[in-house]
Amino acid sequence: MSHQTTHRTHTARVPGQPRATEAAPVAAERGPGTVEVTLTVNGTVHDIEIEPRVSLLDALREHLDITGPKKGCNQGACGACTVWVDGRRVVSCLTLAISCEGHEVTTVEGLADGDELHPMQQAFVEHDAFQCGYCTPGQLMSAIALIEEGHADDDAEIREWMSGNICRCAAYPNICSAIRAVRDASEGGR
């Protein structure tokens, strides 16, 4: 996935704090109170103060103001909070933020290259693949991933591999056609 590290910048670091990507301390207990957690999101390193119980979804939305991932069911059932961790799509509501130290998190905000939308974002616009738009960030993260995973051969397969993302407006036919369009445009180019 070539879109992950487009805008790499680094925030100021607290001196003396090891980077999470370096050797993690073994068996050091942290919390239950607030601890410093280092998250790499869309190529930017952030240090935040959170309790270990905070989900990745809440850390993104409430502490980093990255509000693309949406809070729907908060129990892994709706897919609105789908993000990539190390390039794999996961639900951020069932992921503890602290467990993401040392891993790369990508949200819908990390898809566009400056003002240029990711082809899947562009296809969602062109195919009218969202109505209220609440589920759309998660749908986009899954839609891109399923093509990368090689699960876009036909509509039945697309629907099955998108089934972890629920849309209550039933924009499914347009989501499918957006995914088909990106699949067909990228065939041979992967």
Next chain:
Amino acid sequence: MQPIAYTRVSDVTSAITEAASDPGSEFLAGGTTEVDMLRIGVARPRRVVDINDLPISRIEELPGGGIRLGALARMSDVAQAPSVRQRFPMVAQALELGASAQLRNMASMGGNLMQRVRCSYFREGTAPCNKRVPGSGCAAIDGVNRGHAVLGTSEHCIATHPSDVAVPLVALDAVVHIQGPQGTRTVGFDDFFLLPGDTPDREHPIGHGELITAIDIPPMPMARRSHYLKVRDRESYEFALTAAAVAMRMENGVIGEVRIGLGGVATKPWRARRAEEVLTGQRPDRETFERAAREEMAPAVRRSMNGFKAELGRRTMVRALETVAAMGGTA
């Protein structure tokens, strides 16, 4: 969610030491069950020990055609592994019919075995539940029990085991490797899951601080012809009402060997030994399949809303048997 402390470990010994030395610590793997249970207040550890960095996520070949699945191998990776897809298609099928792509990317094989039941009374903190609060009673027995078990139940618990992949694995006699403070041991798959009996709170033979390190699938050439059939209320992203995993080998026109696991109908991944016995040495026809399935489901205990599972389970088994029989292959 109650506050929790957090420790990340990078080797198996530290993981076991950390958990074993603290009754309030629980392992955190994929989190798809654990974080959910923390949030609804049913799991209440003081601390989680994050085991995701442990080097036990490989999918390895075993001599003779078996496969060793590291406990931290993700469901999606196991489903994709060519060795699993070719030698044990019903395992790959069961994995890909479980949960959603996102959850399969997170959930580990060991965690899959350790997942708790989806009984809504277990998960709803105030209802009587012998699994959650031993001795408090079972709200499901006279409650909304459409999704509950008809086989292997007791008067204390009728919760259905939720795992898909455990169903083919019980048919394959998979072996669970466990490491703990006292060393390592192995437990056969059928013994790993405990019937509720008088102690429904005891779901596994795993003690505190013990860790699943791997799951072995022994060699079984006939499993190349195998199938997992899952029946549910909607086509995708739903637990099974009934499920059947079947592998079969023909010998001179009769069934030489057959392995059957059932899901959705029982309190544990159910090995259909009665049906296997009825089928072995018989011609693979509809009548025989139906007789075997009827005998397997005969002990079914029906409650107010789940009686249909005895019949649906029978039909599911018959259709899975027919599907595998129709695959042809070595006669």
